[in-house]
Amino acid sequence: DTAVSQTPKYLVTQMGNDKSIKCEQNLGHDTMYWYKQDSKKFLKIMFSYNNKELIINETVPNRFSPKSPDKAHLNLHINSLELGDSAVYFCASSQGPSETYEQYFGPGTRLTVT
């Protein structure tokens, strides 16, 4: 059973389009995250939800909007895609927001904007 799953795994789209990435975890965790990994492999937090409530919203363009319909799901919607949005997006979850809890990562979604 996959603990943290993301769909799609690959996404190729044109500039200006709107797209969504979905994430689901079956670990019973309360906290979920979205990270962005750029072409140099650098990982940076974008958003985090705890019990469906937004707790982290880093400096990310307004075109990015997370949505958490329930504790097990955290989706990422991106409007008006730009070339610079090309990256690998990772979803993660943890038991809670405490620093002692490890985070479990999904396989990533490689987004390519042309």
Add this chain to the structure above:
Amino acid sequence: GDSVTQMEGPVTLSEEAFLTINCTYTATGYPSLFWYVQYPGEGLQLLLKATKADDKGSNKGFEATYRKETTSFHLEKGSVQVSDSAVYFCALKDTGRRALTFGSGTRLQVQP
């Protein structure tokens, strides 16, 4: 703010060689420290962690000790295998912070 500094890669070793990947950090609180591994084309997997000073994390032959005096969490393995080829990320999660701060990653290439 929090930051993690890792040695630049790639690190190229022959099979059965000793591995050290250096990691140092700055944090304002009392962070937990982690090593994650990313195999080609895959997501990140937790390799090991330590939650307080002098703790040693270990897994699959890898070890790292939380050294508060030197603010370091170096990753070591006594004998690497070709299957260890991957990108290794050092990360921390500081007190009161809700997300991981990652280092830039170190690519390890093990040759037969």
